[in-house]
Amino acid sequence: MPKRIDKQELNKLASLLAPHKAGLDIAVLEQASKASGLDFDRRTLQRRLGELVIAGRVVKQGEGRARRYLLAPITGVAHITEAPDVVVATGEVYVPLSQHGQEVKALVRRSISERKPVGYNRAFLAGYEPNSSAYLPDSVRGHLHVLGRSPARERAAGTYARDILTRLMIDLSWASSRLEGNTYSRLETQNLIEFGHAADGKSRREAQMILNHKAAIEMLVHHAEEIGFNTFTFFNLHALLSENLLADADASGRLRTSIVEIGGSVFHPLSVPQQIDDYFRLILDKTNAIRDPFEQAFFLMVHIPYLQPFFDVNKRVSRLGANIPLIKHNLSPLSFVDVPEQAYVDGTLNVYELNRVELLRDVFVWAYERSCQRYVAIKESLPEPDALRLRNREALINVVSEIVRSGKPIDTRLIRELAALVVKPDDLGEFVAMAFNDLHHLHEGNITRYRLRLSEYRSWRESQRS
Numbered sequence: 001m002p003k004r005i006d007k008q009e010l011n012k013l014a015s016l017l018a019p020h021k022a023g024l025d026i027a028v029l030e031q032a033s034k035a036s037g038l039d040f041d042r043r044t045l046q047r048r049l050g051e052l053v054i055a056g057r058v059v060k061q062g063e064g065r066a067r068r069y070l071l072a073p074i075t076g077v078a079h080i081t082e083a084p085d086v087v088v089a090t091g092e093v094y095v096p097l098s099q100h101g102q103e104v105k106a107l108v109r110r111s112i113s114e115r116k117p118v119g120y121n122r123a124f125l126a127g128y129e130p131n132s133s134a135y136l137p138d139s140v141r142g143h144l145h146v147l148g149r150s151p152a153r154e155r156a157a158g159t160y161a162r163d164i165l166t167r168l169m170i171d172l173s174w175a176s177s178r179l180e181g182n183t184y185s186r187l188e189t190q191n192l193i194e195f196g197h198a199a200d201g202k203s204r205r206e207a208q209m210i211l212n213h214k215a216a217i218e219m220l221v222h223h224a225e226e227i228g229f230n231t232f233t234f235f236n237l238h239a240l241l242s243e244n245l246l247a248d249a250d251a252s253g254r255l256r257t258s259i260v261e262i263g264g265s266v267f268h269p270l271s272v273p274q275q276i277d278d279y280f281r282l283i284l285d286k287t288n289a290i291r292d293p294f295e296q297a298f299f300l301m302v303h304i305p306y307l308q309p310f311f312d313v314n315k316r317v318s319r320l321g322a323n324i325p326l327i328k329h330n331l332s333p334l335s336f337v338d339v340p341e342q343a344y345v346d347g348t349l350n351v352y353e354l355n356r357v358e359l360l361r362d363v364f365v366w367a368y369e370r371s372c373q374r375y376v377a378i379k380e381s382l383p384e385p386d387a388l389r390l391r392n393r394e395a396l397i398n399v400v401s402e403i404v405r406s407g408k409p410i411d412t413r414l415i416r417e418l419a420a421l422v423v424k425p426d427d428l429g430e431f432v433a434m435a436f437n438d439l440h441h442l443h444e445g446n447i448t449r450y451r452l453r454l455s456e457y458r459s460w461r462e463s464q465r466s
Contacts, residue, residue: 012038013048014057014071023061023070031146037139093340095366100358107356108349115353117266124355125279125303130289135298135357140365144294147372148331156393158224160330164375165221169193171335171374173213176319179341182206208244216240216320222448224327229288229296231281237320242313255280256311264345267352269308280309293325297334298357298364300324306351315348335371339363388430395422399435400442400450404460410439 016032017024024032026046033040040048049069052058061068097105108115127133136144150160161168174189184192184206188199193214198207216237220227227233239253246252257273270276283303290296304318323333336344347360389396399418408414415435416428423431442450447457 017071023068095343097362101362104350104356104359115266119268120270141294150330157328161221161327169217173210175336177209212241229284241316251311255309293329296325297322332372332375339367397450407463
């Protein structure tokens, strides 16, 4: 008698393909299925996929190793699409929701008069025990690790983010700003970041917000080995993101000492400065103690906005702060591209008013899957790092920075003299050419790579003109 097919297993397998419009190959799908709790061997997985293909729910594209499986397109008019633990309503741009996410969404969609005013719940943070408590289940973390692996995972912190820095700066600056109501398009953001061209008809504040994101992302990427879950990193992150945007310039890079209110919410944040300081440091300590980078990222997205440690720009700090563990572990970054603003707002309101993380977790997971889709082509096409540059990285930083700080010209004889002190003879010729090229391509957007201050670079540049 043939074995009865478990429809729940088929539904769960199909749901793994839902976020991937380009489909998945069998190897990636096998890893994702195991991470989600489906313990299929390769042969069983192929049979289940075959059953979904016969049922018309999944289609195959390509042959052999190039074959990918993707959900069959939906035709006709539909109002509700259901999968196990997923309910997506059309008529509103949203993310796929789990059953719990759907439940709490309804709670914050009630009118304010129906929602009970609440204050900061100290037990919400105090009750979280790193590596014992978890907002992201094991299966979800496993799934995200499979998606987020990069070719640079065994290399120095920040290597992968540096490889895709231009794309990341544009995507994250645009998407994070859009969640704050910024009206710049992605193309306008690209023109502003790459060429300094502000968009016509847009406010200076919008341009400032995007440029602040750019500066903050550069700090996180170029100083990946030095940044961490400490007050220095987060004060400077806030200072960069809030530059020229606060009515009180002294509030930039400092914890707030005044009361703030949350528009459209019945939540009232803490108001006592000493308590804000204490809980802010506790958030950073607990984040630092968490071993899993995805749990660290999501923990920050939950607790930084909930505490509201700064007078403004808290959610921006949390979104970029969530990328710190991903950058440090050379995982694919989280760009927030295509995240519906209302879904993000609803998820955050649930944290504020109910201390429920399910909806924000749905947004976080969907956003990361979406981000990985955007970077998968880059991951596959990244060239192998230059071996000469890799083994002489510190020497290159030292030679370039020494020439700039001493105000010396770009001269091959001088470069060779400095390089001979720190580079092996076999590498010397190629190293001199590499340093010569780097000095010619030095600009304000890449000087932190060589641990230079802006004032040092500008002084050197002026000396070259005279």
